[in-house]
Amino acid sequence: MSRATAEVRVGCVAYHPRIVTIWESFLEHFEARSVPTDYILYSNYERQVSALLAGDIDIAWNTNTAFVAAEQQLGGEARILGMRDLDAEFATVIVTRRGETFEDAAALAGRKLALGSRDSGHAAILPLHYLREQGLDAESACELVRFDTDLGKHGDTGDSELRVVRAVADGRADAGALGEPTLAALRGERVPAVADLEVSWRSPTYYHCNFTALPSLDDGVAQRWFDALLAMSYDDPGQRQAMDLEGVKRWLPGDRTGYSALAAAMAAGAPET
């Protein structure tokens, strides 16, 4: 069947060429599960959210920041059609140089704190939010060293987080915030910049990406698409590569409980997206 007439159109942001590899593989899976699906690439989440609201796509593969933005514009009615296992227990960590760890967030007062892209939930918005909850208004108490690269991609590229760890490693910052999975990946890949960095602080866990749909999406279609998504298996040799690239080992149903912190942060301060 021609993809042009596919039943479900999924938007995703092209933060890396591998997105095409991932979705070409995923589409085969949806086709095999009789839910013909196509993907449409956007260069930034703002345009993707607009496309979702305009009905140009049925489902958007959103960051948490993009989901909250869509949710706000939909009056809290956005529908969630699944998330990665990774997204269900996401956290932000703050790293410091070896021997300079702190236990209390207050220790950051007066220090230089490096942050990733200002539209990244995990590398900028949420660390500020959780530090504030713990009594530290980092925006006034710390000297923020921001790396606002790849704006519109909400931190997906990891570029700003790499700059964060380099800044801490070479002393341009005293501490730096990044996504916990990003640090695990840099550690796993033996990136020299993190060799002498330690974790001083770990945020509460929150939700990250999800498949966001409009409330008007047909229930039957939504259910079939959701069932197909959750049937994807990391133990299937034909699917493992794409799932590895997407950073997922298992798809989970999503809900909105893990977005309240980000929603609050974005409602309170300028969301800076």
Next chain:
Amino acid sequence: MTARRLDAAELELGGGLEVLLVAALEGLAPGGRIEVVSPSRATALELHGWARRAGHRTVGELMPDGGPYAVVVERGPTARVLADPIGPRREPPPLRAGGEFHSADLRDGEPAPGVAGAQRGFTPVRAVAELGAPSFHWALNDRDALWADDVAELAEQATRAQWDASRDVPWAAARDLPDHMERAVAQVMTFIAQNEYAALYVPAAFLPHVNPAYAEVVMWLAGHIHDEARHIEVFTKRALIGGYAGQALASTELSLKTLLEERDFSGAALLLNVLGEGTFLDLLAFVEHHAPDAATRAAAHLAHRDEVRHVHFGISHVRRRMAGDPDQRASLVAAAERRAEKLVEMSGLSPLLGEGLTIMAAGSLQPAELAEGARAVRDLMQTMEDNRIRRLQAAGFDLATSTHLSELHTPNLM
């Protein structure tokens, strides 16, 4: 559920702790837990992200002021590698005298698989292939179409018999031959070098189509190719060392081109190894015997040693192939007949080669010695024919067929 305790001591993630963690978790069923205890708060905090990335999860932590800190990791449901388990430790392969581990013992007495999947990848002997690898499309997947019973031992011998064409030949000895002799030697060496190219290109063309399941064949062909590279080298060097060059004859090119056109492995083994290189054994012995200098003698001697191995493989392979599949006899004869048809316009040994060999055997241009040289070349032709028939019989052909095949053989010798 109780959790096994793992004391991380001073180890950190990225500094070796991950190796201990993996070993401990691999030993557990999904859902099994280990309690990781570390004096480092930073390490404990980082364990959550490590566990998630590795496909596990953390299900509890104890973070008292001042430590030690404990994090409980639960093994996830996914396998790290999509492959069957390695299996228990086996009795290791045997060693031979002197502690040598021979390639013939790689399979510990088990035969190589009769048929190998055309899509399998570069999976070494006994290794367990992970699923999800890209598919290959090997063309040569049938053991009997490739095998010789002593192929592993022959590959072993090839490795042991390596030599160095730059150092193992006394090149200075070939500097000062008289003009007429140097021209003759340069022409003969050029002819041999030309043929050695074909002897390299034929196995090289088959190698990338051989299923990697047949490691012994891969090693054999690679050794064969390497031998021929050195033969090209040594005969090119010998052609040039005296200051002359020879002519690369068109008739030789024609003969060699038809050799490259044989697409069947066994057909090529017959035409190249048994017939071509077999005939070259006699040629090289002749050159060694009549060499006017020590460099030419050494070059012919060293190459001859390798060719004996190649011919042995050819005979061994063809004999095994025909014994296993009687229909092969007709196919192999047809291969030789097909080639002969393409060479119908060729007649007799190239005059340039014949003259060069005559001068080498004569040792001078004196009439009496030239007559002696010419007789030696005629004898060589007869020896070649007798030995070809003998080798064909050794490969399993009856006398009549052997004689027929020998008569079909190219006048170019290879």
